[in-house]
Amino acid sequence: MGATEEEEKFPFDINPMYEGERVRKAGMDVELGGQVKPGFELVLFDPEPENIKDGEVSLIGPDLEDMEEGGKYAYAMIYRVYGEQIEKDLEAVIERRNHEYQSYIQGYMHLNQRGEIWVRISKDAVKKGLKSLKQIGRATIMLFKAELPFIERIEATFITDEEEVEKRLEETNEIYKARDEKTRGLHDEDVDEFYQCTLCQSFAPTNVCVVTPDRIALCGAMSWFDSRAAARIDPEGPNAAIPKGDCIDPIGGEYTGVNEAAVRLSSGEYDSIKLHSFLEKPHTSCGCFEVAGFYIPEVEGIGWVHRGSKVSETPMGLPFSTIAGSVGGGKQVQGFLGIGIQYFYSSKFIQADGGWRRVVWMASDLKKRVADAIPEEMKDKISTEEDVKDIEELREFLQRIDHPVVKGVIREVDGERVTEGWAVKEEAAEAEAEAKAVPPAAQVPPASIPRMASGAGAGAGAVAGGGRPIQIILKNADISIGKIKVKRKERK
Numbered sequence: 001m002g003a004t005e006e007e008e009k010f011p012f013d014i015n016p017m018y019e020g021e022r023v024r025k026a027g028m029d030v031e032l033g034g035q036v037k038p039g040f041e042l043v044l045f046d047p048e049p050e051n052i053k054d055g056e057v058s059l060i061g062p063d064l065e066d067m068e069e070g071g072k073y074a075y076a077m078i079y080r081v082y083g084e085q086i087e088k089d090l091e092a093v094i095e096r097r098n099h100e101y102q103s104y105i106q107g108y109m110h111l112n113q114r115g116e117i118w119v120r121i122s123k124d125a126v127k128k129g130l131k132s133l134k135q136i137g138r139a140t141i142m143l144f145k146a147e148l149p150f151i152e153r154i155e156a157t158f159i160t161d162e163e164e165v166e167k168r169l170e171e172t173n174e175i176y177k178a179r180d181e182k183t184r185g186l187h188d189e190d191v192d193e194f195y196q197c198t199l200c201q202s203f204a205p206t207n208v209c210v211v212t213p214d215r216i217a218l219c220g221a222m223s224w225f226d227s228r229a230a231a232r233i234d235p236e237g238p239n240a241a242i243p244k245g246d247c248i249d250p251i252g253g254e255y256t257g258v259n260e261a262a263v264r265l266s267s268g269e270y271d272s273i274k275l276h277s278f279l280e281k282p283h284t285s286c287g288c289f290e291v292a293g294f295y296i297p298e299v300e301g302i303g304w305v306h307r308g309s310k311v312s313e314t315p316m317g318l319p320f321s322t323i324a325g326s327v328g329g330g331k332q333v334q335g336f337l338g339i340g341i342q343y344f345y346s347s348k349f350i351q352a353d354g355g356w357r358r359v360v361w362m363a364s365d366l367k368k369r370v371a372d373a374i375p376e377e378m379k380d381k382i383s384t385e386e387d388v389k390d391i392e393e394l395r396e397f398l399q400r401i402d403h404p405v406v407k408g409v410i411r412e413v414d415g416e417r418v419t420e421g422w423a424v425k426e427e428a429a430e431a432e433a434e435a436k437a438v439p440p441a442a443q444v445p446p447a448s449i450p451r452m453a454s455g456a457g458a459g460a461g462a463v464a465g466g467g468r469p470i471q472i473i474l475k476n477a478d479i480s481i482g483k484i485k486v487k488r489k490e491r492k
């Protein structure tokens with residue numbers, strides 16, 4: 001049994017001011033989870049209080065003292081909780097708070113969620129006396145119980161043994177999947193309320209997270225059911241109901257209630273949000289999105305890459321980290337969008353822009369992961385880094401497979417044409433240019449060129465000093481002349 005909070009004095013500060021603290025590579029003692037090693041966090045509700053050894057933290061695998069400085073290790077955090085008021089829907093809500101509370105610990109950086117967690121512990125924290133992950137576990141349990149009093153009993157199992165983490169991750173992915181599938185039969189029009197989440201406003205103050213049945217939170221950790229459970233049990237917390245109000249745009253997903261919430265939550269920065277639109281009034285994104293979407297103007301299409309992707313570059317030549325920098329910060333950025341992976345399964349997935357018919361590129365590991373969400377007609381039409389390396393190759397690929405963006409996207413939901421098709425527009429522009437083209441001066445009979453008296457100056461049909469006519473063509477010119485002086489030329 002671990003020491004209780006009264007008995008233990010932690011060798012690190014615990015304070016919300018450390019939220020957002022970054023541990024850089026140079027100052028890092030160890031890295032847990034992240035891009036290289038498996039990791040996850042999970043909260044499980046147990047209806048039998050006696051099954052839970054309240055306050056206990058156990059560790060399977062090497063502890064901090066056994067780890068090499070600069071090393072990278074697997075990491076799983078599993079919490080089992082009991083409380084009379086707790087229901088299964090609250091598992092994901094409590095789990096999401098792990099990020100918040102662990103971010104209060106000085107020298108301990110916790111990023112992301114679920115199976116994407118990325119933790120770094122600083123050398124300074126180790127120097128100050130942090131020597132065991134159990135200390136982190138006990139501090140986190142202390143915060144859980146202080147902040148969420150409905151948790152009556154809680155125990156934690158931390159795992160750093162890589163084989164064990166991988167084995168448990170497989171089971172955990174099934175739990176995440178079951179949670180995600182729960183909302184698939186429910187749609188935005190079936191409910192009267194959506195839910196707001198302000199948890200990430202501590203580092204992205206204008207971020208407005210709206211969770212609906214058809215739009216899971218962009219961090220992927222909060223479904224509509226989870227948010228509803230959180231709002232009920234913790235009315236003072238970050239989740240609260242947003243009455244939908246009137247529907248302004250059923251395809252883009254614009255509601256008066258959401259617009260009012262946007263003004264209120266962003267302190268007036270934004271006054272409207274379309275829940276299912278990529279290009280017009282898009283949803284804001286903090287830094288926690290699971291997937292980043294980016295518009296590719298050259299092909300009028302959209303590409304997607306996820307956090308943790310093994311793919312280093314997109315056809316735009318930008319890696320995930322650069323794209324993520326454009327998406328995040330709680331901003332509404334036209335041309336970029338952060339989403340949760342489950343949004344790919346939504347029947348309203350960016351439907352204002354043409355949905356899947358607008359998707360032209362995905363990182364291959366992401367395409368594989370959500371393969372069952374992609375409509376049959378689009379499966380072979382979406383390229384990956386294995387098909388194209390840059391925009392030129394992307395254009396060739398899309399033309400070869402006759403992707404809808406080439407000749408114009410027709411929205412499935414209402415049959416509306418949302419793009420004209422870049423190839424169609426380019427062909428039309430070329431034809432127009434050809435039709436307007438003026439034959440070169442050399443092909444024009446000299447007699448047809450108006451002539452001015454030798455040395456009379458510039459203008460259409462002026463004659464150069466050598467007596468050779470030159471032709472000046474003014475296209476779409478807007479000429480204003482302030483003053484004209486006309487002088488008689490004296491004959492010699």
Ligand code: SF4
Binds near residue numbers: 200217221222289
């Ligand atoms: S990303 Fe949004 S829904 Fe997820 S925790 Fe942050 S504010 Fe809440």
